[in-house]
Amino acid sequence: QVFTFNAVEIRVQPSVKVKNGAPMSIICHADISKSANFHLQHNITIFKDGKLVFMIVSDKGDARYEVPMARSSDTGDYECTVEADGKTKSSNSLHVWVTGMTKPILTAETKEVLEGEVVKLRCELPEEVPPLHFFFRKIKMNSTPKEKHVFEPYRNFSVVEFSVDEGDNILQFDCFGRRNVKLEFESSEPSNRTLITVKEPFIKPNLNIKSSSNITEGDRIEFECSTVVARMRDIEIILQKNKTILNSVRDKKVLKYSVVATLEDSGEYLCKVEQGRASKTTKLNVVVAELFPKPILAASMSKLDENKELTLSCSISGFSISGFRKANFSILRRNSNGDIWLKNSRNLTMRVNVNDTGSYICKAEVKGIVKESKPVRISVYAPVSKPTLSVVSGLPEVVLGKPLQLICRLTMGTPPITFTFYKENEVKKVVTNDTYATFLDENIRQNDKRGYKCDARNNHSSGMKTSNVLNITVIVPIRNASLGSIPYGEVEDGSEIAFLCSVKEGSWPILFRIFRKTDHDILLFEKTENAHKVLWHKETMSRQDTGTYYCVASNRANVDVRSHPITVSVILASWQKGVIAAFVLIPIAGAITLTVWWFLCKKKKAKGPSMEMSRSALATNSTSEKLTRPHNDGDYYSGSGYIEDGENHMKSTDENKGPDLESAEVEYTEVEVSTLDPHREIDSVPIHFPAPVQKGTETVYSEIRKANN
DSSP: OOEEEEEEEEEEESOSEEETTSOEEEEEEEEEEESSOOOOOEEEEEEETTEEEEEEEESSSEEEEEESSOOGGGOEEEEEEEEETTEEEEOOOEEEEEEOOOOOEEEESOSEEETTOEEEEEEEOTTOOSSEEEEEEEEETTSOOEEEEEEESSOSEEEEEEEOOTTOOEEEEEEEEEEEETTEEEEOOOOOOEEEEEEOSBOOOEEEESSOSSEETTOEEEEEEEOOBSOOTTEEEEEEETTEEEEEEESOSEEEEEEEOOGGGOEEEEEEEEETTEEEEEEEEEOEEOSSOOOEEEESOSEEETTOEEEEEEEOTTOOHHHHHHOEEEEEEOOTTSOEEEESSSEEEEEOOGGGOEEEEEEEEETTEEEEOOOEEEEEEOOOOOOEEEETTBSSEEETTSOEEEEEEOSSOOSSEEEEEEETTEEEEEEEESSEEEEEEOOOOTTOOOEEEEEEEOSSTTOOEEOOOEEOEEEOOOEEEEEEEESOSEEETTOOEEEEEEEEEOOSSEEEEEEEOSSSOEEEEEEEESSSEEEEEEOOOOGGGOEEEEEEEEOTTOOOEEOOOEEEEEEOOHHHHHHHHHHHHHHHHHHHHHHHHHHHHHHHHHHSSOOOOOOOOOOOOOOEEOOOOOOOGGGOOOSSSOOOOOOOOEEOOOBSOOSOOTTOEEEEEEEEOOOOOTTOEETTEEOOSOOOOOOSOOEEEEEEEEOOO
C-alpha cells in the first residue's frame, strides 16, 4: 500500500472577494496517487491567519468549510493541511477579502446639555475585528463639521467627548469606521445621526457706565457688568482692559468697578461671564478727554562745567493762567531706587557738581491728576587731568618686528573722553572711552621715529590735555652669530688660542657665551659687551681641549642665536717633537759613527800607514727659521671659513760652509715684513674688523753665516 501526495490545493467560492453578508465556502482538495485501491483516512485542517478554523477526518481527499454570512472579520489568509498515514502536505496561502463593513451604532450619554458642558459619544462596529479606526463628527447648522479620529487596536468600539461652545443650540453627531486590508483602506457607511439639544446656562452679560458719557480726566468712571443665570453655582464675572484684569466676582450676577479717569483709561473694556466650560463676553469702548497736557521741563543747558549754575523750568503748553494757579508743580531727579524730590516749584536753580549728572523730570497735579514730563539729561563735566602714556608691557622698548601696545590713562575727567594717539605729531588713532584707551602700533621699523604722545579731552570748556613724549627704544634682535679662532684649526700643546665671537647686527648690550661640545655642553666663557664682538684668550691649550666649539649671542630680544661650530685640534709642540727626534736620531748617529770608525781602522791595518784623507766639504741641510710677529685684532676672520694666522715665514740657508763653521762670517740682512690688510678678502670672504695701528716699519733680523771659502 504505497501512496504519495501530488498536490494539496485550496480555493474559495464564489471568489476571493466576497460581499459582506453573502455565503462563502473554503474548499481543500488533496491529489493523491496510490499503488492500489486501498482505504486511506485523511486528517484535513483549515487555518486563517495561522489560527485553526476548521478540522475534519475523512476517507475522501476533499473538505469544505462553509461560512453562511461572510463578515469583514472573515477577511484573511487561508491555508489547508492534509495528513495521511504519517505523511503531511500543505497548500499555498490564499487571501480572501470580505468587502464592505457593517454599519456602526452611535449612542449619546444624554440628549440635552448646557453650554460649556460636554457630549459623550460611543461608536461601535459589533461584527468587526480590530484594529479599527473610528471617526466622529459634530455637525452644526451653517458651519463645517468638526471631526475627531480615534484608533482602536484591541476593541471594536470607541468613546469620545465633544465640548459645547457658546452659540451651539441644536447639534447632530454621527460616526463611521475604517479598516486596513492589504495596505488598502475600507470605510463603513455612516452611523445613525444623534440629535443633542443645547441650553444656555446664562445670558450674554450687559456692560455699561453709570456716569456721563462725556468723560474728562479727573472724573470718576463707574462700570457695571450684569447677567442672568440658570444656576448660581460656579458663576464668575470678570472685567478686563487690554488683557489686564481690573476686577472680578464669583457666585454673583453683578460686578461693579470705579476709577478716577485719566488719559490712560481710554480704550476697550471687556466683561466676561464664565461657568464651567461656558463663557460669554461683552465689549465697551471708553474715551477720556484730556484735562491738561503733559508738562515740559526745560534746562538752561544740558552740558556744563562743574561749579556752574543750572536752571530748570517746568511749564504746561496751552494751559491758562488760572489753570497754572490751580496746578501743583514739583521737580525731581530720576534714580534707580526711586525718584529723588528736589523742590515743589515750577523753577529750580542750583550750582552743580559732577554728582549732579543724571535725568530730571517735573510733575504737575490738577484735580488729583498727576502728569510727568519727559526726562531731561544733564551732564556735568570735570576737566581731564594730564594723561599718562606708557607701554602696556612695562619698559619703554619694543623688539623689532613685534607690535607695540601703548596705554593712555587719566586720573581725573568726566566721561566720555576722547583720546588721540600721535607718533611724531602724526595722528594714529582716535578712541572714545571712559578713563583710558590703548593703541597698538604693528608697524615698527628700525629707523622709525620713536616719539609717542597722547591727548585727552571731554566736554569741559578747559579743552584737551597732552601727555609727555614717550621715547621708545627699538631692540634689534641678534642676527648671524659666528665664531673664529687664532690659530685656526690646529694649536700646539701648551700654546695660547684666541676665540672671536661676533654678530652681524643686534642692539647693545649683547651677552656672548662660548661653549665646548660634550655630552653636556660646557660653558667656557661668558661676557656682556656694548659691541658686536668679543675676544677671549685661552692662555694654555692641552690635548683635552681638542673638540668642537660654538658661541651663542643674545640681547634683550630674548632670542639666542647660535654660531656654526668650529673644530680645534691640539697637536704636539715643537720642543716635544725635537725631544722625540733626539731620542730617535742620536742612537742612529752613534751607530753610523761606530760603523765608519770600524771600517777605517780595518782599512788602515790592511794597507799600512794611513793615507791623508782628502778633505771634502760636508754638506749640511739648510735650516729654516720661522719668525712670527705678534697677532693683532685685525687678523681675525669672523665666520665659518679660515682665519689667516698672520705669520711671516723666512728661510735662511747656510751657503758655502767650510769645515770651520766657527770662523764663518756673520751677515745681517734687514727684511721689511708687511702687515696684513684688515680689509683684504680671504677665500672671497671680507673681514670687517678694524686694522691695528702701525708704528713704523717692523724689522726682522736673520743671521746668515758664510764659510771662509
